[in-house]
Amino acid sequence: MNDSRGDILLNVTGVWKAYRRNSESVEVLKDADLQVKTGEILGIVGASGAGKSTLLHIMGGLDRPQKGKVEFRGQDIFAQKNGFLEQFRNRHIGFVFQLFNLLPDFTALENTLFPGLISGQEEAELRDRAVGLLTQMGLKDRLHHKPGELSGGETQRVALARSLVNQPDLLLADEPTGNLDSKSSDAFMDLVRDLNKKSNQTFVIVTHSPRIAKSLDRVLQLVDGEIKPIDKELIL
Numbered sequence: 762m763n764d765s766r767g768d769i770l771l772n773v774t775g776v777w778k779a780y781r782r783n784s785e786s787v788e789v790l791k792d793a794d795l796q797v798k799t800g801e802i803l804g805i806v807g808a809s810g811a812g813k814s815t816l817l818h819i820m821g822g823l824d825r826p827q828k829g830k831v832e833f834r835g836q837d838i839f840a841q842k843n844g845f846l847e848q849f850r851n852r853h854i855g856f857v858f859q860l861f862n863l864l865p866d867f868t869a870l871e872n873t874l875f876p877g878l879i880s881g882q883e884e885a886e887l888r889d890r891a892v893g894l895l896t897q898m899g900l901k902d903r904l905h906h907k908p909g910e911l912s913g914g915e916t917q918r919v920a921l922a923r924s925l926v927n928q929p930d931l932l933l934a935d936e937p938t939g940n941l942d943s944k945s946s947d948a949f950m951d952l953v954r955d956l957n958k959k960s961n962q963t964f965v966i967v968t969h970s971p972r973i974a975k976s977l978d979r980v981l982q983l984v985d986g987e988i989k990p991i992d993k994e995l996i997l
């Protein structure tokens with residue numbers, strides 16, 4: 762399906778999530794609402810422990826809320842039959858985490874191929890796409906290097922290529938530049954903007970960096986379990 766820029770891609774309404782800590786229940790998300798529009802780069806900020814990762818996991822169908830809905834193109838992802846969420850994640854969502862999560866014994870190219878192999882894509886086409894993505898990330902001469910032979914910035918760019926190989930509609934990134942120096946972080950964000958502009962790729966990025974948050978299309982803040990808009994100019 763081809764959405765137009767600005768259509769609602771993901772709609773989160775009234776999401777509640779509590780964890781048990783010792784004998785107490787700690788409410789992390791309390792009636793959180795947000796919408797992700799096709800073609801935007803949306804930032805989510807908030808204090809440490811505010812629940813940003815929890816929210817991102819729920820948005821991507823990695824975790825379930827106790828109450829509330831997540832609709833992807835109008836379909837409630839938690840109200841479908843068994844096996845739906847796995848398929849949903851494979852087909853529609855890409856994840857990039859702070860700690861990269863690459864497999865250490867496999868090369869950059871092999872790591873990038875994995876999600877496509879798991880979802881049963883045709884191998885030659887998949888390989889072309891993986892090589893194309895890694896080349897776009899400036900890693901053409903690093904295809905056969907293992908993560909231990911790559912810099913932090915290069916490793917994170919491989920993680921970005923891997924998250925895009927299945928051509929996801931929505932890419933969810935949890936503090937993707939948290940372990941990078943400012944030069945690698947800028948290079949990563951330049952790629953994000955480039956992919957957004959050229960392929961209309963939609964991103965949600967959790968970040969602690971005011972500099973990155975200010976550079977995004979729109980920023981929401983997670984405070985006391987709720988989502989609030991924040992004026993980018995007021996981000997310090």
Ligand SMILES: Nc1ncnc2c1ncn2[C@@H]1O[C@H](COP(=O)(O)OP(=O)(O)OP(=O)(O)O)[C@@H](O)[C@H]1O
Pocket residue numbers: 780781782789807808809810811812813814815816
């Ligand atoms: N599986 C879990 N079991 C119990 N508590 C959890 C679990 N996952 C998260 N929490 C708690 O929920 C709260 C929110 O965690 P979360 O990781 O979503 O916050 P965050 O805003 O992403 O934090 P940070 O910016 O430090 O990464 C924290 O207090 C955390 O300890």
